[in-house]
Every structure is written in structure tokens, then in C-alpha cells.
Amino acid sequence: xxxxxxxxxxxxxxxxxxxxxxxxxxxxxxxxxxxxxxxxxxxxxxxxxxxxxxxxxxxxxxxxxxxxxxxxxxxxxxxxxxxxxxxxxxxxxxxxxxxxxxxxx
Numbered sequence: 001x002x003x004x005x006x007x008x009x010x011x012x013x014x015x016x017x018x019x020x021x022x023x024x025x026x027x028x029x030x031x032x033x034x035x036x037x038x039x040x041x042x043x044x045x046x047x048x049x050x051x052x053x054x055x056x057x058x059x060x061x062x063x064x065x066x067x068x069x070x071x072x073x074x075x076x077x078x079x080x081x082x083x084x085x086x087x088x089x090x091x092x093x094x095x096x097x098x099x100x101x102x103x104x105x
Contacts, residue, residue, distance in 0.1 A: 025054055025058055025081060026054050026055065026056055026057060026058035026081070027053070027054060027055055027056045027077070027079060027080040027081065028056075028079035028080075029077075029079060030077045030079075030080070031077065031078075031079075032077060032078040032079075033075065033076075033077055034075075034076060034077065034078055035073055035074060035075050035076065036073070036074050036076055036082070037071055037072070037073050037074075038051055038064075038066065038071065038072045038074065038082070038084070039066075039069075039070070039071045040066035040067065040068055040069060040070050040071075041069075042068060042086060043068070046068035046069075047068065047086040047087060047089070048065055048066065048067055048068065048086070048087040049065070049066050049084050049085065049086050049087060050062055050064070050065050050066075050084065050085050050086075050087055051063045051064040051065070051066065051072065051074070051082065051084055052082065052083050052084065052085070053076070053080060053081075053082055054080070054081045054082070054083065060083070065087060
């Protein structure tokens with residue numbers, strides 16, 4: 001899990017639900033089971049992060065909150081997308097949450 005350091009102008013997950021489904025940003029068929037390991041590697045500054053699954057309608061479903069350095073193994077399917085955000089703290093209230101991404105290469 002890496003923090004997205006590039007500047008971006010619009011979070012694609014803020015799009016209307018129908019648009020997310022059209023873009024494929026939702027879970028598809030559940031044929032090929034797999035498991036993934038998520039690790040919270042947010043380090044500057046360390047922050048808790050929330051793990052979300054995108055359901056079949058493109059809605060975010062919160063699954064887990066990870067402390068800095070914590071890992072979590074999750075059973076899922078190859079066509080099910082996941083996303084992550086930092087958890088706001090008292091000192092960061094009012095600041096935008098950071099969207100976290102996984103480098104799939």
C-alpha cells in the first residue's frame with residue numbers, strides 16, 4: 001500500500017454511482033476466489049487507514065481500519081475492487097482525506 005503522491009484534481013470515486021458502474025468501478029461476478037493482504041504503510045505522518053470494498057452497485061462498504069504497520073488478509077474475488085482512505089484525526093479535521101492506492105505492477 002503506497003500513498004498517492006501525485007496531484008489529482010478529482011477523485012473518480014466521487015462520481016455518481018451509475019458512472020462508477022459504467023467505468024467498471026464496482027464488483028463483477030464472483031467466480032475466481034483469491035485472497036489479498038493489505039498493509040498500512042502510510043508513514044509521513046503515520047495514519048490509520050480504512051479499507052473499503054466497492055460492491056456490485058459501486059457503493060463503498062467499509063471493512064476494516066488498519067493501524068500504521070498493521071496487515072490484514074482478506075478473502076475476495078479477482079473482479080472485486082478495493083480502495084483505502086486515511087482516517088481523519090483531531091489535528092487533521094477539515095483537511096481532505098488522502099486516497100490511497102495499490103501499485104498493481
